[in-house]
Amino acid sequence: xxxxxxxxxxxxxxxxxxxxxxxxxxxxxxxxxxxxxxxxxxxxxxxxxxxxxxxxxxxxxxxxxxxxxxxxxxxxxxxxxxxxxxxxxxxxxxxxxxxxxxxxxxxxxxxxxx
Amino acid sequence: xxxxxxxxxxxxxxxxxxxxxxxxxxxxxxxxxxxxxxxxxxxxxxxxxxxxxxxxxxxxxxxxxxxxxxxxxxxxxxxxxxxxxxxxxxxxxxxxxxxxxxxxxxxxxxx
Numbered sequence: 001x002x003x004x005x006x007x008x009x010x011x012x013x014x015x016x017x018x019x020x021x022x023x024x025x026x027x028x029x030x031x032x033x034x035x036x037x038x039x040x041x042x043x044x045x046x047x048x049x050x051x052x053x054x055x056x057x058x059x060x061x062x063x064x065x066x067x068x069x070x071x072x073x074x075x076x077x078x079x080x081x082x083x084x085x086x087x088x089x090x091x092x093x094x095x096x097x098x099x100x101x102x103x104x105x106x107x108x109x110x111x112x113x114x
Numbered sequence: 115x116x117x118x119x120x121x122x123x124x125x126x127x128x129x130x131x132x133x134x135x136x137x138x139x140x141x142x143x144x145x146x147x148x149x150x151x152x153x154x155x156x157x158x159x160x161x162x163x164x165x166x167x168x169x170x171x172x173x174x175x176x177x178x179x180x181x182x183x184x185x186x187x188x189x190x191x192x193x194x195x196x197x198x199x200x201x202x203x204x205x206x207x208x209x210x211x212x213x214x215x216x217x218x219x220x221x222x223x224x225x
Contacts, residue, residue, distance in 0.1 A: 001161070033213070042205065042215045043159075058212075090157055094213075103213055105151075105159035 002027050002095050004106035012112045013083055020079045021109045023093030028073035031096040033103065034066070038089045046091075049076050083113045116141050118208045118216035126222045127196050135191045135219045137206030143167075147209040148182065148189045153218070154202040165189065196223045 003026040013019050023032065034046040046066055047055040055068040069077045080087050093106040117140040127133045139148065150162040163173065165182050173180045177194045193200055201223045206216040 042217045044215075045212055048212070092159065103149075103209075104161055107156075107158045110157065 002029065002104050004093060004095060004104060006091075006093055006106040006109050008109060009107065010110040010112075012114060014114055015084055017083055018079055018081045019083065019111060020077050021091055021093075021111075023076045023078070023106055025074045025095050029095040030073070032070060032076045033094040033096075034068065034076070034078045035092045035094060035105075036089045037092065037108075043092065046078070080111065083111075085113045087111065088113045116143075116208055116210055116214045118206055118214055120204075120206055120216035120219050122219045123217070124220040124222070126224065128224050129197060130195050131223075132192060132194050133196050133221065133223075135193075135204050135206075135221065137189045137191065137216060139187050139189065139206070139208045141208060141210055143210045145210075149205075149207040149209065149213070150180065150189075150191050151205045151207065152202045153205065159205075162191075193221075196221075198223050198225055 005024045007022045011019055032049045035043045036046055037043045045058050046061045047057045047068055049055045049068050049070040051070045051073050057063060065081050067079045088111055090108045090110050092108045094103045096103060119138045122136055125133055146167045148165045152160040152162055163180055170182050170184055179192045181190045201221060203218045203220045205218045208214045
């Protein structure tokens with residue numbers, strides 16, 4: 001399985017600011033995914049990030065709010081822009097494992113917006 | 115539309131009891147994958163199992179077992195002789211073109 005790290009592991013931010021979350025994988029992967037897990041809720045896919053192309057966003061998520069970079073096959077960033085308390089969530093990075101249908105998750109970034 | 119239903123919001127058992135977590139899915143695709151993940155209080159998601167739509171064999175891994183029945187669109191997860199360390203939120207998920215999660219079942223195992 002892939003080893004995935006995320007930075008920061010947690011942060012407390014002020015309303016109106018932005019935070020960039022980094023996701024690093026120990027092997028090259030084609031697809032990287034970003035999920036949000038709001039308090040007490042399930043995971044919701046934000047976007048799929050392929051290297052060398054624009055990220056594909058799910059309904060309800062827009063690039064201006066959640067810009068994503070994918071500069072190479074082992075790294076991606078997710079920025080949460082102009083944050084509000086409603087953005088307080090765990091943000092998880094995930095990668096495709098064997099054949100794209102086996103996904104492993106990073107440890108998550110726990111974000112609190114005051 | 116793809117959907118995963120975990121009707122049990124929370125289950126509490128006493129150690130050594132067996133417990134079954136239910137998962138019902140909906141999809142029109144004939145090729146799909148089903149997953150179970152464990153999320154302990156630390157928050158990290160732990161992959162437990164993947165099953166593809168063409169493999170209805172049940173699987174056993176130690177105290178864990180999974181029952182996949184396409185006829186009822188269910189993929190249930192049983193923990194035998196539960197332990198306190200099994201306390202976590204368990205998510206069932208369906209993959210067709212993306213991974214869709216159920217709402218999760220919180221399992222509390224008391225000593």
